[in-house]
Amino acid sequence: MNKIVGKKPEHETIYVQIKEMVLFGEVVPGQPLTIHGLAEKIGAGVTPVREAIRRLTAEGGLATLENRRVVVPTMTMHWLEQIELVRLTVEPELAVMGAEKCSLGKVLELERLDALIDEAIRKGDIRGYLEANYRFHFTIYDAADALILRRITESLWVRIGPSLRVVCGRFGTTNLTDQHREATKGLRDGDVGKVKQALQEDIRQGMEFIRQTIEN
Amino acid sequence: MNKIVGKKPEHETIYVQIKEMVLFGEVVPGQPLTIHGLAEKIGAGVTPVREAIRRLTAEGGLATLENRRVVVPTMTMHWLEQIELVRLTVEPELAVMGAEKCSLGKVLELERLDALIDEAIRKGDIRGYLEANYRFHFTIYDAADALILRRITESLWVRIGPSLRVVCGRFGTTNLTDQHREATKGLRDGDVGKVKQALQEDIRQGMEFIRQTIEN
DNA sequence: TACCAATTAATTTGATCAAATTATTTAGCT
DNA sequence: AGCTAAATAATTTGATCAAATTAATTGGTA
Structure with missing residues (x-):
């Protein structure tokens, strides 16, 4: 010691x-x-x-x-449905709470992370994409300062992490359209509704991708 | 060893x-x-x-x-709101899923637990009430066979457990009206909507009690 | 060759211990 | 007395080890 x-x-x-x-x-x-x-x-x-x-x-x-x-658990259809239910409830809520408290500095950081995501997608850097994507989301969520919702969300992300890797391996990173531009725009304009909607769509897309790797 | x-x-x-x-x-x-x-x-x-x-x-x-x-963490107003949000989303959903799969044997067991709850309330047996109440809810939830929702719910219950003890200590157990009769009736009649509504009301009441012990 | 039992290897499990850290008490000083 | 600093006690932390359990392998038999 x-x-x-x-x-x-x-x-x-x-x-x-x-x-x-x-x-x-x-x-x-x-x-x-x-x-x-x-x-x-x-x-x-x-x-x-x-x-x-x-x-x-x-x-x-x-x-x-x-x-x-x-x-490392393997994802099932049954689990995916449960995860989607809770994600669609909790994460948009976190996004709204976060958007309301988001400082300009945070917005700039988010735009930087968004650029990192784009770069990782171009390069096909899976690990880089996953990490930047995670940081993007949780930068917003952390701003919400809602510990319990944050913990729940994190527990859902660790469940889908391995599956996202599979998604990227199957489809590559180039097919990933991101809703993050919309979200950051909403944050800049103080349009909380837009942020919420962007996050919802982002979640739906991600879950759909995973769904396709399961029901092969 | x-x-x-x-x-x-x-x-x-x-x-x-x-x-x-x-x-x-x-x-x-x-x-x-x-x-x-x-x-x-x-x-x-x-x-x-x-x-x-x-x-x-x-x-x-x-x-x-x-x-x-x-x-043991002490409850705060901020936490309570987050817990209520997720509970009201997840637990009624679990109840619906559970109600659909609930065997007659389970219903009988639930009625037995409901009787235990009443008895504990009459006797002022706090520990007995808390335990029977827990078993009642999670007997339904377990029937739903939705691991992830179940885990999330359990993590919320361990957060409110200590507060419920405080509630009982403050108000006693006699003031506790229970929605469980309604729920079991709904289960017997196959009225899933009634089950869902009863659970929602049960959760709201419980959270309200805790709220009152916080903002003293 | 295929299959099953017995042996060997690998891994987990829980206790124990020394080091480190934190909390509490005591002693000293103004 | 009141306050700070040193000393003591209590607790956590992480390594190590023996026992137990599980997995892998070997050898023998039909």
Whole structure:
């Protein structure tokens, strides 16, 4: 325990690392994860990795089989419907709340992220796209300052992360039209309704893409 | 490790135990919990208790302060609004799905639970009321067989559990009118709309009670 | 070759311990 | 007395290890 000046506990940072692995498609649906493998890959002890896995499991990003094996869950049609229901309820609400509190600085940051998204799409950079897309959405949601809705939303995103990776692998990134331009425009003009509508459409499109990779 | 024939891992059962402590009001909002204290009280090792705490923290039932202290969060108005929004969206939906799949056996079980609720109210048995009320709702929700909605709902219930205890302590259990009779009637008659409406009203009432204990 | 039992390897699980961090108490000073 | 600083106690944190469980492999038999 030779940590000189570490502020946050290790299981916290490890949790974030593993979460981002799931969120940004570094792990594939169905892929089994060993606790030692993760510890070795990250370069950490086994104990904090276990705690992080429990947390992610609670949020749905991972699942423990009855054999105690830890895997990345594979999306089902049934799940997708439930996720869409809640996303369409919570995220537009978060967007409205966020839009009302959004500073100009935030808007500029969002436009920068939107540019990053476009660039990633052009380059076919899947990981870059997934990450920038995530940051875009949650920059708005964070502005809403609604912890519980934010937590719920995040738990839904970790569930769809691996599937989005599959979507990109199947269709490529070029087919992705984004509603983000509309959203940022709405934010600039103070047109909250437009923001809400853009987000709704964005969610519907994303869910539809995933749906197509399931019912193959 | 002298477990003869234990099926589930220990952190799993400990998680359930602590969750029920939160759910049924055995811990008070603001109350700090030490990891050793819990381990001792439950009669378990420290490691599985830690894992259980991480899980409950991820679900919102507990919270870790910046000092790493673990506490039962105290409800705020802001949180209550968010919880109500999601509950009113998800739980009636779960009720509808559950009602459609509800066997007669389930209906009988629900009527039994409803009787338990009445009895607990008469006796002023707070813990009994909270537990029976929980079982009643989640018996319906479980019938819906919608894992994700169920998980979200459960995470909201662990957030309001401690507050409900406060509600009962303040107002007693006698003031609690229940919508459960209406719900079971609807289930028997196959009147899904009635079930949905009863649940909505039940949720609104519960949230209103909690609201009154906050804005004192 | 195909199939099944037995052995071996890999992994999870939970206890224990030292180090680090935080909370509490005591002592000293004005 | 009142307040600050040092010392003590309590708690968390992460590594390590033995036991248990599960997966993989080997060997034997029909």
